[in-house]
Amino acid sequence: MAQYYTTMNLKSRFAPSPTGYLHLGNARTALFAWLAARSMNGTFILRLEDTDQQRSPDIYEKALLEDLQWFGIDWDEGPDRGGDHGPYRQMERLPLYDAYYAQLQTAGQAYPCYCSADDLAAERAVQRSAGKAPRYGGRCRYLSAEARAAREAAGMRPTLRFHIPDQGTLSVPDLVWGERHYALADLGDFVIRRSDGSPAFFFANAIDDALMGVNLVLRGEDHLTNTPRQILILQALGLPVPDYGHLPLLLGADGQPLSKRHGASSLRDLQHRGYLPAAVLNYLARLGHHYSATGFLDSVALAQGFALTQISRAPSHFDMVQLQHWQHEAVQSLDDAAVWNWLAPHLQDKVPTGREMSFVAAARANIV
Numbered sequence: 578m579a580q581y582y583t584t585m586n587l588k589s590r591f592a593p594s595p596t597g598y599l600h601l602g603n604a605r606t607a608l609f610a611w612l613a614a615r616s617m618n619g620t621f622i623l624r625l626e627d628t629d630q631q632r633s634p635d636i637y638e639k640a641l642l643e644d645l646q647w648f649g650i651d652w653d654e655g656p657d658r659g660g661d662h663g664p665y666r667q668m669e670r671l672p673l674y675d676a677y678y679a680q681l682q683t684a685g686q687a688y689p690c691y692c693s694a695d696d697l698a699a700e701r702a703v704q705r706s707a708g709k710a711p712r713y714g715g716r717c718r719y720l721s722a723e724a725r726a727a728r729e730a731a732g733m734r735p736t737l738r739f740h741i742p743d744q745g746t747l748s749v750p751d752l753v754w755g756e757r758h759y760a761l762a763d764l765g766d767f768v769i770r771r772s773d774g775s776p777a778f779f780f781a782n783a784i785d786d787a788l789m790g791v792n793l794v795l796r797g798e799d800h801l802t803n804t805p806r807q808i809l810i811l812q813a814l815g816l817p818v819p820d821y822g823h824l825p826l827l828l829g830a831d832g833q834p835l836s837k838r839h840g841a842s843s844l845r846d847l848q849h850r851g852y853l854p855a856a857v858l859n860y861l862a863r864l865g866h867h868y869s870a871t872g873f874l875d876s877v878a879l880a881q882g883f884a885l886t887q888i889s890r891a892p893s894h895f896d897m898v899q900l901q902h903w904q905h906e907a908v909q910s911l912d913d914a915a916v917w918n919w920l921a922p923h924l925q926d927k928v929p930t931g932r933e934m935s936f937v938a939a940a941r942a943n944i945v
């Protein structure tokens with residue numbers, strides 16, 4: 578497998594869409610990407626993929642930064658602190674993509690598509706009834722310049738599609754799943770720019786990684802199917818392709834997607850319930866990654882023990898009972914003054930002044 582980084586220049590990132598409070602699955606993704614960077618003396622970037630404007634109010638950006646900070650994750654480049662590869666909010670990066678659309682079009686690797694939603698639905702219906710997998714058949718691939726001009730003159734606003742080679746196979750290495758092979762003909766020419774001018778998610782995501790020098794992408798398994806398209810785009814543009822690793826889903830103890838009914842689903846839920854960040858760190862770091870050390874580790878030790886080869890392919894199950902174990906460990910790792918700072922807001926003057934430390938000493942073993 579291609580390795581674009583050495584232990585000296587690894588650059589990973591977390592690229593959340595700030596559309597809600599940070600889900601524990603995404604918190605684990607952030608943690609693994611951060612541990613990978615910190616374990617190899619690399620660089621860690623925070624990039625906000627905020628192009629879904631209706632769902633990205635500012636409160637979520639603020640909450641996201643606060644939650645990551647509470648968790649103990651820091652970043653070397655990001656929206657709040659800048660860096661050499663900014664801007665770090667995708668909405669501020671939109672003009673950067675124009676040159677890449679143009680480069681693909683000039684090279685004949687992208688073309689405008691004027692098909693309406695109805696045209697495309699009809700095409701898919703025909704394919705399905707013939708027992709074929711639905712994909713764009715390439716109707717607008719070879720429109721003449723006149724045909725395009727006529728459509729533009731009629732006010733039609735095209736999407737921009739990537740022109741997939743008709744033959745060949747793409748092999749896609751993955752740090753967790755191993756190598757997968759895709760027949761190019763099955764992918765179909767996909768949209769990289771929507772008719773309103775906005776980039777397709779995977780286009781902006783791939784270009785940003787390349788421009789920011791990211792060479793390790795760790796992200797959720799739900800993005801596996803985006804990867805072949807992203808590699809094709811980067812190869813066509815002559816941009817570097819990062820190494821990808823897709824993390825298996827984080828499920829509830831019952832095997833269902835993790836939600837509130839499992840007790841907690843966001844980092845903020847855990848914070849509000851009094852869990853210590855060190856407890857959550859120790860637990861999430863072990864959900865899908867094997868540590869040979871079984872005891873409590875501080876974040877430096879968690880980074881030292883982290884290895885991409887130790888990421889598991891099996892889905893992980895989030896279990897409040899396990900978290901409770903790590904909470905106990907985390908509390909025991911605090912000194913008395915730190916335990917007091919953690920408890921004081923909840924005790925509402927119940928402990929007489931001067932008696933704090935003896936209270937902590939007596940209560941410590943029973944705290945969780």
Ligand code: GLU
Pocket residue numbers: 591592593594626782794795796797800
């Ligand atoms: N914005 C995407 C998400 O939150 C990022 C995916 C990626 O890390 O590449 O799922």
Ligand code: ZN
Pocket residue numbers: 689690691692715716717718
């Ligand atoms: Zn078309």
